[in-house]
Amino acid sequence: MVSVAIMGHGVVGSGVAEILTTHKKKLFAGLGEEIYIKKILDLREFPDSPLADRFTKDFNDILNDREIRVVAEVMGGVNPAYDFVKKCLKSGKSVVTSNKELVAAKGAELLEIAKENNVNFLFEASVGGGIPIIRPMSQCLVANNVDEVAGILNGTTNFILTKMIADGMQFDDALKLAQDLGFAERNPAADIEGHDACRKICILASLAYGKHVYPDAVHTEGITKITLEDVKYAEAFGCVIKLIGKVKKLEDGKIDILVAPMLVPNESQLANIDYEFNGIMVRGDCTGDVVFYGKGAGKLPTASAVVADIVDCCKHLKTRKYLYWTDGDGKNILPAEQSVSAMYVRANGTDVISKAENIFGSVSVIERADADDTAFVTSEITYGEFNEKIASLANDGVEVLSTIRIGDL
């Protein structure tokens, strides 16, 4: 029997307790031992829970219990999770977490502490919910150099964009629907501004390239400026608009990383990933493109990934899994203005295309029968140069309504 503790009894935490209870037999078969929930940390009362006798409001009840070997942190947020996780690792307990904010902010430090204390720190659930991605990347793809990782990493924004594309719904209405269905938080900023996707691509980039990438070093755009006009132009160009988190290894060893809405060609495997689903493409030098698809959030999908990590920790109480990266200073990150992409531009005014061609050289005009304004796509250009040229276009009397990257996916 291995004793474990769960810190947090919210959506994911209660799911972890539920799966450990309902799937006891299968887990026993997989592990050869029983997993016993000895403590659950939450400040709230759960008198009607079948596990009511295990609840505590005092973290020290977990920290000081030497029988507890594995702790699941499913509270969310950096504080106090960071302090609790650090103390657990230092006291020789393995920790698993679904907390992407914590891993993106403190991953390198916590991995180092885990290593020093010969315990494991696992976080399969922090990216892609129930989709296996951290373990496949660190184990199955170990014999590959990862050339690129690109994904639809946030289900809320993907739901909103899908509703705009499939049903012609306005952004605000689609957001409200997502909130009503429970896909979006009442305060949706972390999702719609791209911060959640940013944390996830930071974790994947750290894993792929071995150095921690901090979210504040990553150019991040959300989807709040995307309009139905853009969606229709994208369609006319054979694309759908998706919020993409992407990191690519460059020839000089630097990484080009960003989160932004992109026009994704219909033929791309990421174009067909709709509604609240996530999809992650990993391009290895040996495997070519491998894509992982599934529900990126939700109580049981996420909790099942946490439980898989608990099982893995229970199996490896005395040996360390290899999952590690060092701290990063950001010097390996290409400045956003040097990142290269073809760009979609929607604009209003007279002679937009001839003015655009004067500034950008040849552009591809997107024809649309029912359009009031004009849209074109530039050839590949650095983001810095693009912004300078867009300023020139505006100086020429053109009203630039929106600009979106073309995803080379």
Add this chain to the structure above:
Amino acid sequence: MVSVAIMGHGVVGSGVAEILTTHKKKLFAGLGEEIYIKKILDLREFPDSPLADRFTKDFNDILNDREIRVVAEVMGGVNPAYDFVKKCLKSGKSVVTSNKELVAAKGAELLEIAKENNVNFLFEASVGGGIPIIRPMSQCLVANNVDEVAGILNGTTNFILTKMIADGMQFDDALKLAQDLGFAERNPAADIEGHDACRKICILASLAYGKHVYPDAVHTEGITKITLEDVKYAEAFGCVIKLIGKVKKLEDGKIDILVAPMLVPNESQLANIDYEFNGIMVRGDCTGDVVFYGKGAGKLPTASAVVADIVDCCKHLKTRKYLYWTDGDGKNILPAEQSVSAMYVRANGTDVISKAENIFGSVSVIERADADDTAFVTSEITYGEFNEKIASLANDGVEVLSTIRIGDL
């Protein structure tokens, strides 16, 4: 340093040697030790290989070398691979293999021998080539009961079907093109008759449900009878034809397993998996649908999965990975005639639909402007009853041209 041996220097075997050489630095970082290729078994001569001094034609040079801890079997075929693998496991060496025929025929026995000898027997590369699927299913999805696994498991047939669908190419021409491009063997029977896909779904079913499923217990149909007429009717019905390997857990604990071409609705995640790519959907009770996509074959994708298993064995020289199933007697397999599906029927004759409705009850007629014959879709029906009714339809003077399952995917 861990010494390993490679048995077989064909396409996959030479890829394994290549990756172990070219990715030495990355593998060292992942493992913390060097992997040294001590012996390569092949009956042919490779005087120009940089590893020429490691080749042997005598299996005993590997078996009797106590320094060799891990052996990669990449010869293919059951004999002599089976004998060699058994002897290696019994002498305390871990074995990894890409050989789906071997795993499908002898998996339970070899897993048992590995367990008795406290070594590992891993076979990530046997299904889906470079796509991580065995490890995600056995580890990441450990906290799920697997309700269903369905996949496009054979790249050759998927290439042929895609060419028929996308370019209107005849089956024979598409097969020849696949052969010219190296996707299909000169003797393509194992692919186009469905046997290769059958071995793979047997491996996945054994893994998902814990009892070995032997290929000869599985109803298997290939794609040789699929015509362009069927492809066009499928399109008119909002579907594409794919060769699907599928296993589903039924309420009585039995499994419904088969390999057959199916009409897959365009909205299914499996519908967009084209050309030589593979895609595998795993439906867990907690995760919902998770899909894995990538190249299912080829030298480097497959070899990189073999190398990942080698690394895993090197990491676990003293501990066993949990990857195990027991032998199966086939009693948990639903007889094919009891398997339920809606069925597509293409037929010729007078009053086909009224005769069909007399026999099947209400059917959905597929309308197609340029068609010479008639096609309809039945409601769900057991395969046994369907065949009886098709015989009645033939007795009524209807020429039945083809019958294909509707994939509920």
